[in-house]
Amino acid sequence: MNNRHVMEEQELLDLLKDYPVPEAEAGFYDRALVRAVHKGSRRQRNRWMLTGFGSAIAAGLAIWAISAMLMTAPQLPDAAPTIPGVTIAMEQEHTVRLVFASAEALDSATLTVSLPEGIELAGFPGQREITWETSLQEGKNLLPLTLIALTPAGGELLARLEHDDRNRTFRLRVDVT
Secondary structure, X not given: OOHHHHXXXXXXXXXXXXXXXXXXXXXXXXXHHHHHHOOOXXXXXXXXHHHHHHHHHHHHHHHHHHHHHHHHOOOOOOXXXXXXXEEEOEOOEEEEEEEEEEOOOEXXXXXXXXOOXXXXXXXXXXXXXXXXXXXXXXXXXXXXXXXXXXXXXXXXXXXXXXXXXXXXXXXXXXXXX
């Protein structure tokens, strides 16, 4: 597996760290135990055991695979982190979807998109930086951006999310064909 895939896996792991794990609703564990030991539910109990066993194996394999990739990947101390990228065609609209994961709902967050030279956001001709106020829901929030390449240069798109005294910048490399 090449270094690019390892960096993509690491980026995915970093994104998943921000994704909240929902807590079980009240009484879930009690209902699950009642169903598991209910008279005549032997098939259900076997299904639960197989599901749990299968999940444990899948989780173990995933951890093993990711650990193996991270442990065998060459560590380059001066190498810049890989930036995710997209390739778009000249003068054709291309929608990219940015996902912002939030551990809690955020009201009055400020989102700023900075575009590279020669790339425009549909509906905002000639503007290289667009800023607006928005609210984020708890969990994943999707932001579709329709890009148009006017020159073959490409570059780096920045999306900066600010709320109170916290901020985060997301980077996306845009290549033009």
